[in-house]
Amino acid sequence: MTDWVKREFSKADIDRYGEALRDWWGTREAEIDEDDFDKGMDVIQNWRSSHALPLLTFRMALTKRARAIEQNAIIAQRLKRLTSVLAKLTREPTMKLSQMQDLGGCRAILSSIESVKRLASFYRNPIRGEQGQSKCYDYIENPKPDGYRGIHIVGRYRARITNNDIWNGQRIEIQLRTKLQHAFATAVETVATFTRSGLKSGKGDRKWRRFFSLMGSAIAIREKTPLVPGIPPRIDDLVGELRDTARELKVKQRLRGWTDAIRSLPRSDVKRGQPWLLLELDVSRQMTGRGEFDF
Numbered sequence: 001m002t003d004w005v006k007r008e009f010s011k012a013d014i015d016r017y018g019e020a021l022r023d024w025w026g027t028r029e030a031e032i033d034e035d036d037f038d039k040g041m042d043v044i045q046n047w048r049s050s051h052a053l054p055l056l057t058f059r060m061a062l063t064k065r066a067r068a069i070e071q072n073a074i075i076a077q078r079l080k081r082l083t084s085v086l087a088k089l090t091r092e093p094t095m096k097l098s099q100m101q102d103l104g105g106c107r108a109i110l111s112s113i114e115s116v117k118r119l120a121s122f123y124r125n126p127i128r129g130e131q132g133q134s135k136c137y138d139y140i141e142n143p144k145p146d147g148y149r150g151i152h153i154v155g156r157y158r159a160r161i162t163n164n165d166i167w168n169g170q171r172i173e174i175q176l177r178t179k180l181q182h183a184f185a186t187a188v189e190t191v192a193t194f195t196r197s198g199l200k201s202g203k204g205d206r207k208w209r210r211f212f213s214l215m216g217s218a219i220a221i222r223e224k225t226p227l228v229p230g231i232p233p234r235i236d237d238l239v240g241e242l243r244d245t246a247r248e249l250k251v252k253q254r255l256r257g258w259t260d261a262i263r264s265l266p267r268s269d270v271k272r273g274q275p276w277l278l279l280e281l282d283v284s285r286q287m288t289g290r291g292e293f294d295f
Helices: 011-027 034-049 052-069 082-091 113-124 162-167 179-195 206-223 235-249 251-263 267-271
Strands: 074-079 104-110 134-138 151-156 171-178
Touching (some): 052 104, 179 206, 206 235, 235 251
Antiparallel strands (some): 151 171
């Protein structure tokens, strides 16, 4: 039987240490006592890990629902990495760690808008007693200015057995996307990683931000959903600007080069089951630890 992690600290402590580590992470100059640092790490790691049981419960329900609509639906889950937790607290300084909605997250990727909307309807009209109160954020009908589209549902865990009451109220985020929307989000992650920019938080190079806003609208046209705000409404104008921006940024060449960089991972180590692999990237010199990647 799995020994699930339980929350060991008060929410006041979770918020207090989250704030202290946020200040340290954000400036790297804020002073923090070594004991407080160690205690803070323990508090955050425990709070993060305590979402594992609620996450599994939500993911299992998501899998059942998604595959009732599409047998080949792709389902994934993850606990938010510690570095991502601290980065988000830094980006959103008024957020309390105890109220972060996506420490645990699961995702369904489906083939069409129709399937995504059918799946979302299950969560807008939940079966009584199946889950706690939920909120829905529809970024398909109301796309973000950065081009991101998808549906996010934040639910609260509610135990069916008394022994699990300690996890009641913990938030889990569910993301619903089409394959095209997922490809878009993956491209944003890739560019943000290799350019070391905050594209996901509305920062980074202005031209890259414009490119993804245009691309998000191009995908929206194909899926017959609303365009991203601030994008030319005429298709010819949109396509023309998208083509010019892609050419200026050398999007195809860069993405191809970054893909080659990832493929430079030593396959022999992967096959031998090495638990960790380090890929060294020098973005300024367009180099990996194993050679150049072409821009």
